[in-house]
Amino acid sequence: MRRALAAAALAALLVPLAACGSQQAAEDMVNDALGGSASVDMGEDGEVRVDTSDGSFEYGTGEFPEGWPADLQLIPGFALLSSGATPEGMTAQMYAEGDQTAAVDAYVKDLQANRGWAVDPSIPPGTPNMWALTKEGKVATIFSGPTGNETVVVFSVADR
DSSP states (O other): OHHHHHHHHHHHHHHHHHHHTOHHHHHHHHHHHHTSOOEEEEOTTSOEEEEETTEEEEESSOOOOTTOOTTSOOOTTOEEEEEEEETTEEEEEEEEESOOHHHHHHHHHHHHHHSOOEEOTTSOTTOTTEEEEEETTEEEEEEEEEETTEEEEEEEEEEO
16 A cells, blocks of 8 residues: 555656656656556646556546446536555545535535435544545545635545
8 A cells, every 4th residue: 555655646746747758757766666666657638647566546537446436426516636546445536626615515415315325423423524434335435625725525435
């Protein structure tokens, strides 16, 4: 998991290299940092995908990781920034302009009322901007908060 997180952090640093078309330099940077073998694919529009033996990370592709629960969709009005997967679970980060706290609250309520997700009591009810939901052997943790001029939401999904 540590190597996959390091790959995720490095991928964010690789985005400027994508603009220069330095895919080999990016791959060398990841391999040097991780002490192993990684595959780095960089698209013309700044997309970056890093695959290691420990997992994968994508930035700017607009795609959830393979195996992502179909009913955990993009929150309306948000854009998918990055996503990743390791054997331990999956993550996705999304953002929207402005304070979208009400939109996130409505999304979580919809997950509970219409999509079969139940509140996990491991997070006390009423904890601001943080939810844990369970469904079919999965636990989804959702953190959100306005940061300056945008709202950022981080999903984490794992087997229970």
